Amino acid sequence: MALPALEIGVARRLVDLLSTDDGFRAAFTANPGEALLAVGFDPQRQPAEWETLRVCFAVRALASKEVIAAARHEINLMLTSGLGQLVPALDAGLGGVHVLKQPASDPKAQAA
Template identity: 40%
Template sequence: MSDSKSQPMDPAVVDKLLDGLSNDDDFRALFTKDPRAALEKVGHKVGSTDQLLCAQVTTLAPKEEIAEARKALHAYLTDRNAAAMTIIFNFEAGKVESSLPKA
């Protein structure tokens, strides 16, 4: 079981996640419908008690918004101090940049 509060995401997994969210309509649909399955599909093991499972994206950010914030998202999701349980909220339309800590 993963400890979503202390374990950063693997950089290779983050690359797959961001590639899917910024390029792949089928992956984006899966992420919106079932974030757990989407995260597992890119190689992120989600524990049964991870709090992100109760989160849903109301409106997924457009591919362009995710692509523009890719560098910041990658840094955040691989940061050992980032709370992985907020991953889902980082992809809400119109809120990608504002969901990330300021440098």
């Protein structure tokens, strides 16, 4: 699953308010979807992204304003580039023995 990218202006407003405005921070924590609308996210232009973002942005507690401000550049990059999240299937083959396969050795390299 990939986190959809936000438009640059929306991401900047979001990070700016999360790093400065206590009222917005409370609103974001209570309802991330409404907070996204408040900073200019247009769900009609990006309906699939809307459903993903309003759920993925749910938080129990935000980092402090100072921490968010210090990481502003990195957060903006993450929010505007989209993030891929691939979860490895580490439990594949339950019930069997897991063996890491070693790369085949090159017979020419062994002769040298």
